[in-house]
Amino acid sequence: MYIKQVTLKNFRNYTNQIVHFDKGLNVVVGKNASGKTNLIESIYCAALGKSPRSNKYKDLIKWNENNCYIKVEVAKKYRDYTVEFGIDIQDKKRIAIDGIPLTKLSQLIGGVNIVFFSPDEMKLIKESPVERRRFMDISLSQQSKQYFFALSKYNNILMQRNKLLKNNFSSTALKEQLYAWDIQLAKYGALIIKYRYEFVQKLQTYAEKVHNRLTADQEKLSIKYESCLEEESLENMEKTFLEKLQNDFEKDRNLAYTTFGAHRDDMQILSNDIDMRKFGSQGQQRTCALSLKFAEIELFKSELGESPILLLDDVLSELDEGRQTQLLEMSSGLQTIITCTEFQENIPHNRITISKGKMIE
Ligand SMILES: Nc1ncnc2c1ncn2[C@@H]1O[C@H](COP(=O)(O)OP(=O)(O)O)[C@@H](O)[C@H]1O
Ligand SMILES: [Mg+2]
Numbered sequence: 190m191y192i193k194q195v196t197l198k199n200f201r202n203y204t205n206q207i208v209h210f211d212k213g214l215n216v217v218v219g220k221n222a223s224g225k226t227n228l229i230e231s232i233y234c235a236a237l238g239k240s241p242r243s244n245k246y247k248d249l250i251k252w253n254e255n256n257c258y259i260k261v262e263v264a265k266k267y268r269d270y271t272v273e274f275g276i277d278i279q280d281k282k283r284i285a286i287d288g289i290p291l292t293k294l295s296q297l298i299g300g301v302n303i304v305f306f307s308p309d310e311m312k313l314i315k316e317s318p319v320e321r322r323r324f325m326d327i328s329l330s331q332q333s334k335q336y337f338f339a340l341s342k343y344n345n346i347l348m349q350r351n352k353l354l355k356n357n358f359s360s361t362a363l364k365e366q367l368y369a370w371d372i373q374l375a376k377y378g379a380l381i382i383k384y385r386y387e388f389v390q391k392l393q394t395y396a397e398k399v400h401n402r403l404t405a406d407q408e409k410l411s412i413k414y415e416s417c418l419e420e421e422s423l424e425n426m427e428k429t430f431l432e433k434l435q436n437d438f439e440k441d442r443n444l445a446y447t448t449f450g451a452h453r454d455d456m457q458i459l460s461n462d463i464d465m466r467k468f469g470s471q472g473q474q475r476t477c478a479l480s481l482k483f484a485e486i487e488l489f490k491s492e493l494g495e496s497p498i499l500l501l502d503d504v505l506s507e508l509d510e511g512r513q514t515q516l517l518e519m520s521s522g523l524q525t526i527i528t529c530t531e532f533q534e535n536i537p538h539n540r541i542t543i544s545k546g547k548m549i550e
Contacts, residue, residue, distance in 0.1 A: 190302060190495050191524035192232065193269070196260040199251040201227035202546035210526065211539035214517070217528040219543035225528035228543065229305075229502045232526070235261040235272045236301040236498075237327065238284070238294040241309075246276045258283075263301055266495055272300045295337055302331050302489055302497035306482050306504055313481065314465050314474040318455035325385050325456065328485050332492045336384050343377040346370055347447055355445045364438055374450065375430035381451045382418050383426060389414040389456060391491075395484035400460070403476050403515060408460045410480055415455040475507065483519055496523040505529045 192210045197203040202224045217225045226242075230249075233241050240249060250257040256277040263270055274297070275283035284291045286300055312320045330337040350370040357363050393412050400410035417433070418426050433449045434441075441448055458465045458477055465477050489497040499520050505513050506529060517525075517534060532540070542549045 190263055190265045190498060192261055192263055192301070192498060192526075194260075194262040195228070195231060195235075196258075197228075197231055198258040199254040200231050200249060200257045200259055201251060203227065203231075204251065204546065206546070206548055208541060208548055209539075210524065210541075212524055214520070214536065214538040215524070215526045215541060216532045216538045217526065217541045217543060218530065218532055219528075220530065223543045224546045225543055226307075226502050227546070228541075229500050229526065229528060231259045232261060232301070232498070232500060233303060233305055235259050235274045236298075236303045236331075238274070238282075238297045241305060241307070246280055246282070247278060249276060250278060261301055270300070272297065295334075295341065298330055298337055299332075299334060302493065302495070303500055304482055304485050304489065304497050305500045305502070306479070307502040308504060308507055310478050310482070311471075311474055314458060314469065314477050318453070321456040321458075322452070322454065324481070325388060328488070329384055329388055331497075332489065333384065336381070339377045339380045339384075343374065343381055343451060346373045346377065347450070347452060350374060351446045354441055354447070358442065358445065363442065367434075367438070371431055371434045374447070375427050375434060378451045379418065379423055379426035379430050382416050382454065383420070383423055385451075385454065386414050386416070386420045388488075391488055392481070392484050395487040396480045399483040399487075399519070400476070400480040402519075403480055403512070408473070408476075410477060411459045411462075412481070413457045413459075415457050417449055417451075417453055476512075479512075479516070486523065499523055499525045501525065501527040503528055505532075 191212050194210065195208045197206045208228065217228055219225050230240055230242065234249065243249070256275060258275040259273070261272045263272065270287045273283070273285040282294065284294065284297050286297070291297065313324050326340055330340060350367060353363070353366055353370070357366060360366065389412055396410050396412055400408060418429055430450070437449050460469065460473060460477060463469070465474055469477065486497055486499065489495070505516070505527065508516060517536060532538070
């Protein structure tokens with residue numbers, strides 16, 4: 190799949206801008222603070238319904254304006270279509286695919302598939318499990334509507350359950366009150382965990398190969414899903430999940446939150462059997478993050494039969510020359526949108542020059 194055109198209205202520092210993209214490599218160049226990341230962010234928003242760098246939708250609206258609008262025109266294997274995403278100052282969202290308004294944000298996901306990489310993505314390797322769960326969740330949500338649905342349900346139920354634990358601490362009926370939530374939490378939790386086991390297993394196959402390539406066969410990457418539940422039949426996983434919730438009742442009551450579940454899981458990342466999160470050098474961590482992202486691309490291709498769009502924000506400057514060339518080689522064959530302050534590589538590309546929120550012809 191590839192993006193043909195993006196239209197922005199009052200998005201961040203853009204007033205009114207149309208940007209065309211080529212099927213292959215697109216390089217967005219411009220000085221600092223010109224609007225390069227903003228352009229990438231707009232595509233991210235149209236793909237996932239949220240920004241990678243702000244939780245407040247209002248931040249996306251150009252200062253002193255009341256609303257913003259993004260339109261992304263995409264070409265897929267069998268047809269073209271458009272995704273529209275608008276927000277107003279009251280936080281009201283307007284979403285449409287092919288001009289047909291949609292009521293739920295979830296209906297947007299999967300329309301434009303992206304793999305996003307920025308210097309911030311190093312967090313994926315070195316920071317808390319939250320980051321690795323986010324990685325799995327974003328990838329899986331784009332690949333499976335069922336996963337996205339289960340995850341939304343799970344998060345919602347978890348919130349309700351935690352609220353009950355907090356507010357009804359002393360209620361003698363608390364255990365019974367929780368039971369209805371527990372059944373639901375176990376149902377969706379087991380499903381999420383099952384999906385994640387399969388995801389990481391498939392990802393491992395691809396990641397190992399990419400990592401070999403990036404490290405000239407010097408390092409062997411191994412990733413594993415670390416879960417509160419063992420992988421077995423969905424039915425058994427659901428049963429164990431429910432039992433654990435029941436057994437942990439006193440603990441949960443005392444701590445006033447749900448201690449067991451998919452929201453505590455993690456992904457282990459080993460290179461030559463060394464835990465990269467704790468002991469990886471910066472260079473190793475960066476390479477691992479790249480390997481995971483490129484493995485994600487391969488997984489998208491095999492799961493959906495279609496290439497995702499690769500968004501690379503400011504990552505070239507972080508890599509040595511050899512890695513830069515490898516990165517660009519590996520991204521050939523799929524639409525890549527890259528931002529940088531300078532681009533001197535001698536390879537064909539569509540250059541998009543940005544200055545102060547405007548594209549310069
Ligand atoms: N809501 C907004 N309205 C207007 N300008 C904004 C808004 N949000 C960010 N900006 C401005 O956008 C500019 C460019 O940001 P960015 O795309 O991150 O630059 P870069 O080209 O370095 O990636 C910054 O100067 C920032 O102040
Ligand atoms: Mg930037």
